[in-house]
Amino acid sequence: MASQNSVTDMSPKITGELLRQLRQAMRNCKYFAEPIQAYIVPSGDAHQSEYIAPCDCRREFICGFNGSAGTAIVTEQHAAMWTDGRYFLQASQQMDNNWTLMKMGLKETPSQEDWLISILPENSRVGVDPWIIAADQWKNMSKALISAGHSLVAVQDNLIDAVWTDRPERPSTQLRTLGLEYTGISWQDKITALRTKMTERKITWFVATALDEIAWLFNLRGADIEYNPVFFAYTIIGMNTIRLFVDLKRLSEPALRDHLQLDSPSKPELSVQTFPYESVYTELQAVCAALGPKDKVWICDKASCALTRVIPKGHRTPIPYTPLCLAKAVKNATEIQGMKMAHIKDAVALCELFAWLEKEIPKGTVTEISAADKAEELRSQQKEFVGLSFPTISSVGPNGAIIHYRPLPETNRTLTMNEVYLIDSGAQYVDGTTDVTRTMHFGTPSAFEKECFTYVLKGHIAVSAAIFPNGTKGHLLDSFARAALWESGLDYLHGTGHGVGCFLNVHEGPCGISYKTFADEPLEAGMIVSDEPGYYEDGSFGIRIENVVLVVPAKPKYNYRNRGSLTFEPLTLVPIQVKMMNTELLTQKERDWVNEYHRKCREVVGAELERQGRKEALEWLMRETQPIV
């Protein structure tokens, strides 16, 4: 349930002068032959990243709204911003009245295309930066505009940048090399495996634009985007060449040059040619100019329109998920071991946190913010801690019902014995990434709070304990998480789980557990996803129980058509608060699951707490993991 830019400022940004300047740029022939009548400002960066660097927060810059999802469109007369239900309140507070908020999902809200068509003069030109619009989005938008007599125009110079005088620099943080003890596979072997897949599908070139795929491929990490250990780069892989596009200043360090074998490649086909980050466009043009008649180039259909369109249509093979995305999702034994270690360390920190909260809350001095800070402090004491994997959601009572809440000084509530506390947090360790949510009560929960918690727990267990055939897609498990809530007329309006990277992005494709997707890839042993059903009672409390779980083979009684079966093994090992459960609503099977889970927490995390000499946390763990009957 991570989201990068949770609320930070709730007063509207004054945008009148900015809009005047932007509209001037829209009319300025320096940028194009003819003026444009509308300019689209999407959320993303040139890599279609979910989390973005400050220099890429263009939509926030122009309208003031800093939620994770939204698209602004400015015309001569209008300025409108589309976002979804999570952000209606926040967007209306952060934008001044130059802006119209377009509430997506409401029946009366027009789509961007329909709105443009309804207000534009005939034969209008709509501009967009082709680097920050994905190829598939461009296609849909362009089609709609053309059918109404308009056109979509690629504006190479970003018009927001033209008016953004104090725009931050693109980050260029130090790169970290990861050895085999963390990755399990050398980047050379990853390249070879990729080329095998290319050969199988008769593909001659592959263009990677997703930052986490590039980081994974080269066994490198950066810190260019907060919470995401990635770095700005592109790569173009041929059957005999490897082109890496990155700020060349970053490659001076000997260890790094050694890792990439920049000065003495083992084999010519594993020689990495490095180029400036910005030269990817011209280099890809050069590659494409030399394509043979049968040469095919793989590129993700979510890659930028700019790069996609460099590849001539007849040579372009767009794919919904790249082979790197798929390979990265299936963790190898080393990565799994690392993820397990990271989760044990993370559990140590959380056990300490909860033991501390239990002691401190009665004093009335702990707030949402100080609890989040304490969690970070405790995590940072663990070995190989790098940073948080997303901003901590630390929420009390009614704040817990705001799904993407992040505590701010003006919303900060004190933790008490009377309200439910929800904390959704995670960290990056060099050996793995964590993401865990626990919901606790430090006094006496109400019967309704317990009832809802128990339904959520039943859903969590239903997914975690599910056995399903090999080849099953995650979305087919989503309803298991909801059945108990549905039976009582309740539900939650988010997906149930997302893929989790290994010392990489806390959200990654191509698998997940959500009713919203259909084109997800089947779950495979070695994939790692979150299991996080919830329930949110507006104005009152929020409940979510989240573990990160590993897909593992299962051995049920029969084996229909030799397909084999899968199930999940929890990597997260943090007690689930028994006080919040109405155990009478649990079946015997569910009670057994809770007891077995808590036994494992004791065994594994208990041993580590012991080793680290964290006595109070150990006592807390032992108390919280008493079997239920």
Added chain:
Amino acid sequence: MASQNSVTDMSPKITGELLRQLRQAMRNCKYFAEPIQAYIVPSGDAHQSEYIAPCDCRREFICGFNGSAGTAIVTEQHAAMWTDGRYFLQASQQMDNNWTLMKMGLKETPSQEDWLISILPENSRVGVDPWIIAADQWKNMSKALISAGHSLVAVQDNLIDAVWTDRPERPSTQLRTLGLEYTGISWQDKITALRTKMTERKITWFVATALDEIAWLFNLRGADIEYNPVFFAYTIIGMNTIRLFVDLKRLSEPALRDHLQLDSPSKPELSVQTFPYESVYTELQAVCAALGPKDKVWICDKASCALTRVIPKGHRTPIPYTPLCLAKAVKNATEIQGMKMAHIKDAVALCELFAWLEKEIPKGTVTEISAADKAEELRSQQKEFVGLSFPTISSVGPNGAIIHYRPLPETNRTLTMNEVYLIDSGAQYVDGTTDVTRTMHFGTPSAFEKECFTYVLKGHIAVSAAIFPNGTKGHLLDSFARAALWESGLDYLHGTGHGVGCFLNVHEGPCGISYKTFADEPLEAGMIVSDEPGYYEDGSFGIRIENVVLVVPAKPKYNYRNRGSLTFEPLTLVPIQVKMMNTELLTQKERDWVNEYHRKCREVVGAELERQGRKEALEWLMRETQPIV
């Protein structure tokens, strides 16, 4: 689990001479300016019907394979036929060695496009009858061929018909009018409701091509296609005009002319203009020639390429489901009442059948075919019986594991006390359509048979008793039907449910319960679907438990965001054999469900059996509905 053309003949059709003639036609300039190098023969008719009339069985005619799904492609050198896993055996038996069987779903099997591209000489022309290929299929095929330098050509004269000398006539059966007592809404009110939807979406014309939609709209039924009470027709609805295209000879009967108000329409905009069936093309051309610049025409994206392409692209608004399809799916109170009555009559016939089987099987004289015949005979004694709704699947032991089995003299097995018997059958009554599967053992089932039956029953109950929010799509319930099987490593390789028409097609869109779909429409109160999980042990037995169920509002304890909840009410009221259950594997809730279901069977069907004086069946019903503990 209905399928029209189950096996009827298992010896291969001799096709050498036919193929020679077809290839001659492909080179014959009578049909086109230049010869074509390949000819595609899809399965369907011009209405994209699932079941087709004998005159439309062109793919069967050319290759011999008569399964419900398959596409034949003939080139100068090759003849190949694609079908799916249900039909590999049957197709290989029915086709001679002029044909290559293309097993869809296997990794090594090329798609039709890839195969064509791999064997065609450069710049080839591939022909297809544009009336029997859907617009969306045309688009995909055409795109693939063009990208490889070939082209897809619409051949107006069907080349199969050119070589099919004894092709049957298109049926033109007597039309039946349905009064308000069956339909609940007059066709005039249906037209008015349709026009309201057209106005809402700014649509000026609507072209209906699906036969069941046209039958539903005009409250008429025919018998042109076996098992489907439909008739060959098209209709074009404007805001002030209604054009009906049908064999005009059918419209001479006074009652029919009266029903359609052909001689004295009440209002000009409700005046039905009738045209010959064949003139739809030229009439649609005339309509399109007179379109205003803003006029939009609705047509289903599954309609024929021929009709779709008459509508100029700028005026064409393709839709995945037509408003008639959606309106037809939500049954009104009169239709629901009719469906309930039909299911009671159907249950009477089945109770009689099972009582008779119990008595006759020990004599060793009952076969799959004679049991199916008996079922039809008993159904035909019920009021307003019209015919079967699909060919009865009556299968014993290993035959039960063949999902689309239909008994033939050479496969016909005798029902015994030693094997599981599966019967999937249904009928058309004037007031409704039925479809029910029961699996029974007339001796002592094995522990494994009972175990599997019980998992299937658990899945059936999980769907039937599910409570879910308004707006939920049926595919989200599919996994509920599988969870118990999955837990033991078992599964079934078909969907869980399909929409059911009211005295219409036994399969209808746009709702259903299947992991295979995603674009289904949300379930709504009044929709009717089947709930039919199964388990098939190859070479041994088949199990399926199928009820037709009605979507009804549910009233759980809470009502999150006022969305309201739904659940299912079984319309099928035929006992589920307790002897096949391992009741120890059932939860208390599941036992309660079985007992409540059987109580309702007793109450409702018992009363009707009593009324009809069918004593033996009543005794059987009372015995079979004893509560379980």
